[in-house]
Amino acid sequence: MLKRVVVVLIVISAVIHAQNILKNPSFELVQEKDTNLPESWSKLVPPGAVLELDKTLSVDGGNSLKIVNPNKEKVNPPAMWIQSNLEEQLKPLIPSDKVEFSAYFRATGEPCKGTFFFESSTAKKCLVKSFTAAPDRWEKIDLIFPLEELDYSKAHAAFRVEGAGTLLIDGAYLGPVGQNPFKPEPTEAELAAQDHCRLVEMPRNARFASGKVPQAITLSAILPNSELEIVLSEVSGKVIREWKKTNLPVRKSTLVPLRLPLLPDGAYELKFTSGTLTDFDWFRVGDLCGRGADFDQRGYLRNQGKTIFPIGVCTPSEEMDALRVYSQSGINLIASQLPLFPAMADYMHEIMGKFGLRWISWNSWGFSRRSESETVDLLLQSREMLRKDPGFIGFLSDEPAVWALPVDNFRFYYKQMLRCMPEYLAWINHAPRISRVSTEPSQAFSVVSRFSRTSDVSGFDIYPFPDGHTHNSLPNKTISCIGDYTDMCRDMTWGTKPVWMILQAFSWNEERGGKPDATFPRPAEKNLRFMAWNAITHGATGIIWYGRGCKDIYSEWWCEVAKVNLEMRDITRRMIDSGFTDVESLPDGVRGIAGNDFEVYVNENSVTSVTFSLRSGKELTIEPLDVAIVTDVPVEFSLPPVFTPAEVVLSKDYGLGSKVNFNAKWTTHPEYKSGDMRTFFAKQTFTLEKLPKEAALRVTVDDVGKLYINRQFVGTARQYRIVTQFDIAKYLKSGENLFECEILNLAAPTALAFEIIAEGTVAASSGTETLFSLDGEKWTGAYIYPKPEGIWGKLQATFIDHSVPAEE
Secondary structure: OOOHHHHHHHHHHHHOOOOOOOOOOOOOOEOOOOOEEOOOOOOOOOOEEEEEEEEEEOOOOOOEEEEEEEOOOOOOOEEEEEEEHHHHHHHHOOEEEEEEEEEEEEOOOOOOEEEEEEOOOOOEEEEEEEEEEEEOOOOEEEEEEEOOOOOOOOEEEEEEEEOOOEEEEEEEEEEEEOOOOOOOOOOOOHHHHOOOOEEEOEEEEEEEEOOOOOOOOEEEEEEOOOOEEEEEEOOOOEEEEEEEEEEOOOOOOOOEEEEOOOOOOEEEEEEEEEOOEEEEEEEEEOOOOOOOOEOOOOOOOOOOEEEEEEEEEOOOOOOHHHHHHHOOOOOEEEEOOOOOHHHHHHHHHHHHHHOOOEEEEOOOOOOOOOOOOHHHHHHHHHHHHHHOOEEEEEEEEEOOOOOOOOOHHHHHHHHHHHHHHHOEEEEEEOOOOOOOOOOOOHHHHHHHHHHHHHOOOOEEEEEOOOOOOOOOOOOOOOHHHHHHHHHHHHHHHHOOOOOOEEEEOOOOHHHHOOOOOOOOOOOOHHHHOOOOOOHHHHOEEEEEEHHHHHHHOOHHHHHHHHHHHHHHHHHHHHHHOOOOEEOOOOOOOOEEOOOOOOEEEOOOOOOOEEEEEOOOOEEEEEEOOEEEEEEEEOOOOOOOOOOOOOOOOOOOOOOOOOOEEEOOOOEEEEEEEOOEEEEEEEEEEEOOOOOOOOEEEEEEEEOEEEEOOOOOEEEEEEEOOOOEEEEOOOOOOOEEEEEEEEEEEEEOOOOEEEHHHOOOOEEEEEEOOEEEEOOOOEEEEEEEEOOHHHHHOOEEEEEEEEOOOOOO
């Protein structure tokens, strides 16, 4: 009987490790002469170091590798485990686009730094991954790389300690990506990260039509406790119904049936509580009445009676003619960073309508939290301003998890938007700083996904060109990581919410104040096309371009962007109108979708071409990181070699047409030039010999400034990209006057710059005389930025008229 068990275990082990080319990867086989050393592994031992098996801590089986290194300084040889002569095992993988070398690491005592690497002297390749192992958990670290058609006749894999410490290694793997079979027992924190409860029947846009809320609903959950309490309430707080479910499975997927009462039009919250879990869903009941925007059940945007695929720009040029060029280049959506007030709403309504564009306000909703009454009043004011504009679709908030902002802020604000502005969308974009095994608290998958639930649409901004750039925390360092991030975003909401991906339209040199060059070029047409379709074939329902390149509209390069957009517009129109399906049975690394008269294929492999058959039976070959689009009806469009400037005429002057020199200094508190969200204060006195008939305050602030003259509220400035002008003559007096500003910095750099103009003369401006305080009591002289144009651009801005209302 014992022999049979052993045979079964050996067979199972062989199946589990079939894709792993490393021998003895979990270190269970030991040498006959020394049972404290593993088979198939050799070691380099510097003086004082110990390399042996550890039999107390492991991921798989009973053993792990141990390196005890007392040497703080670099020594030769280093403390290292090696498996050599891998050429025979590598043959099935060559050539292969994505190979994974990974293992689980853990320190004992203090954190321990280490590296692991794959090296071949004949192929002249050495691929290295550095890490710091924590003492309280096993962590899987990946090194992903392509194996090219090279001579790997001498190749080895190794683990090494860098400096003093004790490092444990287990679950080593070298093979195709994603097939490392080892997995440690989850910690309590990892189990808690999987806990959730959600409404299965939630519509794509969290909005039920009047009278269409199903009474019989289902909750899907993984719960930390066998009891689940459910509270249905209006978002204003009035409780409608409560339930308590018992004897539910713990930490297993479960479905809980529920029956809702009939619900009239309004906004509602479902609160779920089970042990340490508190979770929420929110939804709106009511019709849109023909304005605003929502999503169809496939996740495509609906606006003005049309279903569209958003192709957008979220860093548009300030030039009005740029909107014409965008429209002719296939763009249909603009994310505006201009402050929202009546004059601006009127301007956006006219110019967006002139060029057939939709727009969304990048207003960082949820970054700060006001009282419920203030929030409701502000939203209702915004709704009234936007009432006549059919092209306005909603609000954008950017990367809240990066700044470790409270998710409760976004839950609160999202509820109020459903309540007060049900016809508009809430969009949250995330930073690509997470992975599915992220240990950074603010960027863990479970944390970021909770922000996604407080929105109608989410996505990532990801700028991975050229390959290997660090704007990406996934093992895959090619530009096909865009597809991986799209998948991750869809998984955050179980595929229930649309995903809009923000993609790279710039050179990294440009973002650093330089110009594109051979090392850091702008993505060319092929790269732009790949990035867009890589996202779409993974389920993205919107593509938005970001970067300084989006303002270079009269260049040849912009025409490359336009070609990608116009082709994308044509094919996505076919996708929406006639539907499509994912193409199955494709070669490894190839994604495909097909509709009635088109097929799209994306080769995500970075070193290998692929050849396969189309539906017609013809063979198609796609080069690495490329796209093939096959249509029955050709995609046709015409573009000029370059776009040329044209005059844009509007019905009136909105105060946006003139450029003025703005000579004020950019200032801030010397102890708070950049940082997390906080409020601080500025003030400056100035003297007027006589009372002026005309006077204006010109101000720009990063991010929000409440403005006062002689203790009287003037208005709120909300944009560092423009100068806002206020008429302040009525607040002034002859003699000494006082300017004050309460500044809210949402994140990163902050600054205030202002001028007070009296009878055409500068009476005061920010500079050495400006005082700052972090608490409103202790004051200090200003820090003056020596080169503010490197952060905010040149000190020349577009004027806005003085119709900004007092919001408080």
